[in-house]
Amino acid sequence: MSEQRPTVLFEKRDDMAVVTLNRPDVVNAFSVRMRDELWEVLSAVRDDPDVRGMLLVGAGERGFCAGADLTEFGTAPSQTIARQVRWERDLWGLLLGIPKPTVAALHGYCLGSGLEMAALCDMRVAADDAVFGMPEAGLGLVPAAGGTQLLPRLLGPGRALELLLSGRRFGAEDALAYGLVSEVVPRSELVAAATALLRRVLRAPAAALAAAKRALGDGADRPLAAALDLERRLAASLSA
């Protein structure tokens, strides 16, 4: 029954897009259908000139997203097809490349690909009931939504390896201490706090926000001299 409803909701609030993972019966487990619907929604967030920033939330009481829908695993046709499908629609590259600020509001279970989706956003706010973890290696899997790349870059390689190799679950206060989230608030205030954060960010002009994202995103991949050159060019393009 629940599969008749959209698995991803897209709503505009003023100049913000609120994107909701919407499979609450299964803690918003990431499914093939959710992948396809998220692709459409994130493309709209990127392309809609009226949208200046995005809030990503999970529907229901139990959590943001408990990970990939493992009941669908094993249905992939073959390795070559799986690889082709992965790059035909590079969903994680799309999320990472949105030139507008993105904030994830995290409550309850935030596991596996749920945590990875959050890590692909620019900022994260957690409710005090949030539970995080990367269970993949314990299930014979490796993260496939950027977890092995984003977590070391956000938390440092030591903490990232500890979390990825042990699968240990951790709470909101640890997430704050590790630098995974910038703020922990009571569950009832989560959406308001995440909205307020995005609202504060959106006081800046869109071009400056896009340039700042690019300076940090592309700059991190370059030797310092080349990154400084990129920064100069981006700054010049803003004052032009």
Add this chain to the structure above:
Amino acid sequence: MSGDAVVVHRRGPVAVITLNQPGSGPDAHAAELAGALADACARLADDDARAVVLTGTGERFATGAVGGAAAAVASLRVPTIAWINGDCLDGGLEVALACDIRVAAPGARLGLRSVLEGRLPADGGTQRLLRLVGRAHALRLLLTGEVIDAAEGLRIGLVQSVGGPEAADELAERVAAAAPVASAYVKEAVLRGADLALEQGLRLEADLSILLHTTADRAKGLASFADGTRPEYEGR
């Protein structure tokens, strides 16, 4: 006798390497220790251990110029945990930095003092420290030769937790319960990915993830998840 400097024993799926550096001086038998540790790592490459714990004896993890041993530790495919029981200085810290995860005893001391003596850490210390704790903390520790305690190590990200041997054992057991090929790929994706642009790192991760579809352990892990049992992985 290299057999005395390093002792390896198995505790279930975990291989424990105990560094047993004799003598009291800062460089006591460090070269002998280095050779024995490299030999132990070479033997472990063919072992079926699911995790490796490296630790020391008494008040010492290791100190002095344990030259060349860090590279041997870093080359292990299996997850490695340093249980830093005591003094972890100079080459000893370089060995701990080559491990994937570090757990320190409350009384552990950590530092790279060679610059004070006109030498540069040459077993990966400057590079692994920089990548682990960032530029500011790495420069402070390298240039001052300051020795810090476990709590400060935790604060700057040099160690991932502070606790007794049971904390290290519990972590090792958790790590050893994962599927071995998945763990090795996670380690490869994190460590190789650190040298790549993010887009290239994401490609590496995706390729390793899809390659893993071919393993029997992946099917076993998914089946165990479905029926709520604990998987017995085979490493293939």
